[in-house]
Amino acid sequence: MKAFLCGSYKWANKGDAALVVSLIAWLRRLDVNATGMTSFDPVGDQTHYDIPVHAMPVRPPGRYRLFAEGLLSRSQLARRMLARCRMLVAWGWFVYFPYWGRLYVRHPWVARVFSTRSTWVLAKEMRGSDVVIGVPGGYIQAPRLIDDWWLLHLPGFLLAKGMGKPVILSPCSVGPFDSAHLALAKRFLMSLDLIAVREDYTVLLLEGLGISEDRLSRSPDMAFLFDRQDIGAFGQLALASLEKYAVEHSGLVGVSVREHSFPGSVNPQARMDAYLAECAFALRRLHDAGAGIVLIHQTEEDARVTSELGRLLQQEHVPCIVLDPRLEPWDLRQVYRKLDMLIGTRMHANILAMGAGTPVVGIGYEHKTMGILARLGLDEWGLWIDQVVDGDLWPLVQRCWNARAANCSLLPSVLKSVDDEFDRVGREIARVVKG
Numbered sequence: 001m002k003a004f005l006c007g008s009y010k011w012a013n014k015g016d017a018a019l020v021v022s023l024i025a026w027l028r029r030l031d032v033n034a035t036g037m038t039s040f041d042p043v044g045d046q047t048h049y050d051i052p053v054h055a056m057p058v059r060p061p062g063r064y065r066l067f068a069e070g071l072l073s074r075s076q077l078a079r080r081m082l083a084r085c086r087m088l089v090a091w092g093w094f095v096y097f098p099y100w101g102r103l104y105v106r107h108p109w110v111a112r113v114f115s116t117r118s119t120w121v122l123a124k125e126m127r128g129s130d131v132v133i134g135v136p137g138g139y140i141q142a143p144r145l146i147d148d149w150w151l152l153h154l155p156g157f158l159l160a161k162g163m164g165k166p167v168i169l170s171p172c173s174v175g176p177f178d179s180a181h182l183a184l185a186k187r188f189l190m191s192l193d194l195i196a197v198r199e200d201y202t203v204l205l206l207e208g209l210g211i212s213e214d215r216l217s218r219s220p221d222m223a224f225l226f227d228r229q230d231i232g233a234f235g236q237l238a239l240a241s242l243e244k245y246a247v248e249h250s251g252l253v254g255v256s257v258r259e260h261s262f263p264g265s266v267n268p269q270a271r272m273d274a275y276l277a278e279c280a281f282a283l284r285r286l287h288d289a290g291a292g293i294v295l296i297h298q299t300e301e302d303a304r305v306t307s308e309l310g311r312l313l314q315q316e317h318v319p320c321i322v323l324d325p326r327l328e329p330w331d332l333r334q335v336y337r338k339l340d341m342l343i344g345t346r347m348h349a350n351i352l353a354m355g356a357g358t359p360v361v362g363i364g365y366e367h368k369t370m371g372i373l374a375r376l377g378l379d380e381w382g383l384w385i386d387q388v389v390d391g392d393l394w395p396l397v398q399r400c401w402n403a404r405a406a407n408c409s410l411l412p413s414v415l416k417s418v419d420d421e422f423d424r425v426g427r428e429i430a431r432v433v434k435g
Contacts (some may be wrong), residue, residue, distance in 0.1 A: 001032045001033070001130045001131070001313075001433065002032070002034075002035050002129045002130050002131075002133075003027055003032050003034050003050075003129055003130065003131050003133050004035055004036055004037070004125060004126050004129040004131070004133070004160075004165075004300045005020070005023065005024070005034055005036070005037035005038070005132075005133050005134075005135050006037070006079065006102070006132050006133065006134050006135070006153075006155070006156040006157060006160065006425075007037050007038060007056070007134045007136045007139075007153045008020050008039045008045070008135045009028065009039070009040050009137060009139060010039055010040045010041035010044065010045055011039075011041070011044060011045045011048045011301040012041070012299060012300040012301070012325070013263075013298075013300075013301065014102060014298055014299055014328070014329045014332055014345060015137075015223060015298060015299065015329075015347065015348020015349065015351070015352070016067065016135075016137050016348070017048065017148065017328075018138055018223045018226040018329040018332075018333075018348060018349065019051070019135065019221065019222045019223045019226075019353075020037070020135055020222075020353060021049075021226060021228065021329065022223055022225040022226045022312075023133070023170055023222045024049075024051065024221040025048075025225070026222065026422065026426075027065050027193065030426050030429075030430070032131075032257075033286055033323050034051050034133075034175060034301035035051065035125065035129055036050075036051055036052040036054060036125045036130065037049065037051060037052070037053055037054070037055070037135070037387060038053070038054050038055065038056045038122065038156055038252070039053050039054075039055075039056075040056070040152075040213075041272065042054055042055045043142075049363070050275050051247050052120055052125070054118070054121060054125060055118045055121075056118070056122075056152060056155065056156055057097070057116070057118055057119045057122055057155035057156055057159060058152055058155045059118065061154075062066050070077075070187070072108075072419065073187060074403065076089070076428070080145055080146060080268070082146075083145050083146045083147075083180075084146045086151055086230075087148065087150045087151065087181065089179065089186060090151045090154055090212070091182055091184070093154055093155050093156075093158055094158060094175075094187060097119075097154075097155050097158035097159045097163065098158050098161055098162035099237075100119070100159070100162060100395060101123065101159045101160070101162020101163040102115060102157075102162050102163070102164075102165075102325060104123045104162075104163065105113070105127075105162075105163055105164065108123075111123075113214060114340065114390070118157065119155075121211055122159065123159060125232050126159065126160055126163055126165060127163065129165065130165075130166075130391075130433055131165060131166050131167075131168060131432075131433045132157070132160035132165045132167045132168070133164070133168050133170050133428075134153070134156075134157060134167065134168065134169040134170060134172070135165075135172075136153055136169060136172050137172055137173075138172065138173040138297055138347070138368050139153065139364060139367075140169075140172065140173075140174045140175075140185070141173070141174065141175050141176060141177065141179075142176075142177050142178050142181040142185070143176050143177070143178060143263045144178055144261075144263055144324070145178045145180050145181070147154060147178070147181075148181075150394055151184070153423035154184075154188055157191070157192070158188075158191075158301060159190070164375075166193040166194075166432055166433055167191070167192050167193055167429050168192070168193055168194040168195075168196070168349060168429060168432060168433075169192060169194070169195045169199070170195060170196055170222060170307070171196040171198050171219040171222050171314075171425075172195070172196065172198060172202075173197070173198050173201075173202050173212065173221065173366065173367060173368035173371070174189065174195070174197065174205060174206060175187070175202060175205040175367075176205070177368075178233070179351075181288075186209045186210070188210065189206060189211060189400020190209070192212065192215065192216060192264055192427065192434045193215065193432050194215055194216075194240070194428065195211065195215060195217070196217045196219040196425055196429075197216060197218060197219065198216070198219065198220065198221050198368060198369075198372055198375070199372055199374065199375055200367055200371055200374070200375070201371050202367070202371070203216060203218065203398075204263050208299055213321075217270065217425055217428045218370075218375075218421075218422075219421060219425045220370060220375070220376075220421050221347075221348075221351055222355075223343065223348050223351045223355070224351055224355050224415065224418045225275075225351060225355075225422065226329065226330075226352060226355060227333075227355070228333070229330070229334075230250070230328075230330040230331075231330065231334050232327075232328050232330070232331050233329060234324045234326050234328070234331060235327055235331030235332075235334055235335070237324065237325060238269050238323045238327060238331060238334075238335050239334060239335065239338065239377040241305060241321055241323070242294065242321075242335065242336070242338045242339075245292050245294070245321055246292065246338070247289055248292065249291055249292035250290035250291060251290070251291050251292070251340035251341070251401075252291065252292045252338065252339045252340050252403070253283070253291045253292070253293055253294065253310070253339065253340065253341050253342070253343065253345075253401070254274050254294045254296050254335070254336065254339045254341070254342040254343070254344075254349075254353070255279065255281060255283060255293065255294070255296065255342070256283065256296050256298045256302070256342065256343070256344045256345055256346045256349035257275075257276065257300070257305050257306060257309050257319060257341045257344055257345050258295075258298070258299075258300070258302050258305060258345045258348075258365070259262075259272070259304070259305050259366055260272060260275065260345075260365045260385060262276055262386075263276045263408075268342070271386075272329075273384060274389040275388050275389050276305070276308055276309050276312060278388050278389060278391065278393045278394070279309060279343070280309060280312035280313055280318075281314060281393075281394060282343070282393050282397045283318060283320070283343075284316045284318050284393045285394055285397075285398070286397065286401060287318045287319070289401070291340075291401070292320075292321075293313065293319070293320035293340075294320065294321055294322075294335075294339065295309060295310055295321070295322040295323065295328055296332070296335065296349065297323065297324075297325035297327070298341075298346035298348065298349040299333070299346065300325055302325075302346070302414050303325055306322065306325075310322055313419055321336065329352070331351055332349075333352050333355065336352055336353035336356040336358050337347075337356035337357060337358060339353065339358050339359065339406075340358070340404050341359055341360065341361065341398060341400060341401055341404050341405075342358055342359075342360045342361070342388070343361045343363070344360050344361070344362055344363065345363040345365060345385070347366075347369045347372065348364045349369055350369065350373075351372070354411055354414070354415070355415065357408060357411055357412075358408070358411075359381065359400065359407035359408050359410075359411065360381055361381060361382070361393075361396055361397050361400050361406055362384075363382070363383065363384075363385050363388055364382055364383065364384045364385060365384075365385045369382060370382050370384065374416075375423070376414050376417075376423075377414070378414065380409075383396055
């Protein structure tokens with residue numbers, strides 16, 4: 001059986017990279033061969049995957065368009081108008097891509113006249129597949145009107161449906177959606193053959209949109225299956241630093257932070273500053289208790305906020321080490337294995353750490369983090385980012401740090417249950433593909 005993977009983010013986000021690598025390996029164990037994929041960054045990603053990586057039918061804005069959009073976004077009115085224009089165009093995609101896909105199946109060279117090169121190339125790649133599997137991770141959401149990047153996922157899936165391919169979303173989170181996006185989201189989601197969901201929030205949202213239970217499959221995140229044992233040059237340097245650092249401390253605590261827009265807040269920057277300040281406070285208390293602090297870039301996008309946390313720790317005279325942002329997913333997994341605990345805002349940082357046997361304190365900025373912990377029976381290991389801002393981080397960190405040995409002993413049974421769930425999900429995917 002052959003599968004085409006659609007809608008990957010990009011390798012620079014190491015969590016999403018681990019998700020895709022794990023999905024490809026898992027499909028091969030099911031005798032499903034991934035023949036190609038689309039990505040937000042096909043040129044950069046091709047060097048990292050052993051399958052062809054293609055551009056999406058409608059590509060994300062390039063550097064200059066992003067710059068122009070940034071200037072435009074200084075006006076909230078202009079940015080909202082831009083989002084509404086994109087939604088209007090997206091409604092047109094529901095007509096164009098399915099009809100073009102049907103035309104391509106019947107008369108490919110006629111269809112070529114009415115397509116872009118990226119759509120034509122993608123259709124040729126999809127034609128030989130038995131199923132199209134989406135890998136959107138947590139990107140099918142629009143909590144604000146201006147959160148319109150999820151629309152870029154639509155063309156590839158609509159094209160596949162037009163070509164008569166079953167379309168499955170691999171384990172993902174969906175929503176929330178601003179009311180302006182809701183009708184588009186419902187029409188798209190209703191067209192899918194199977195949606196594997198990572199947490200109960202998504203199940204409730206999809207059921208509320210009218211998605212029937214037989215088209216939903218509860219599933220762990222694919223990154224739980226990530227088990228590559230490689231170690232690169234940067235990873236070796238990181239491990240050497242950690243081993244030397246560990247000798248001087250009673251244990252090592254890693255921390256992964258990220259930017260957050262705090263939707264609904266009247267002063268999101270103040271909330272962001274408070275979030276970092278509370279993280280710094282908890283790390284200072286851990287340092288006072290003898291722990292060594294390790295700052296980790298889970299994605300390249302976290303460089304600024306990680307540097308800001310480092311600056312706050314420096315002001316508090318708390319020493320720390322900052323790992324190289326060029327670590328690959330397998331390097332990160334080896335790093336997480338060396339830690340005694342991780343305080344993770346990036347969801348996949350938590351998943352890779354738990355997969356490596358390291359307990360976590362998860363900071364939920366979206367439903368996926370808290371939902372995944374809850375499904376594992378580990379909801380006591382997490383709190384919402386707004387609770388961090390309100391001063392609740394240190395009590396949880398202190399409790400988990402003191403119980404780190406006991407928490408570590410819980411993980412093998414948790415991970416065993418995850419493996420059992422993937423066996424079931426594999427059977428459900430096979431059922432959909434076979435019709």
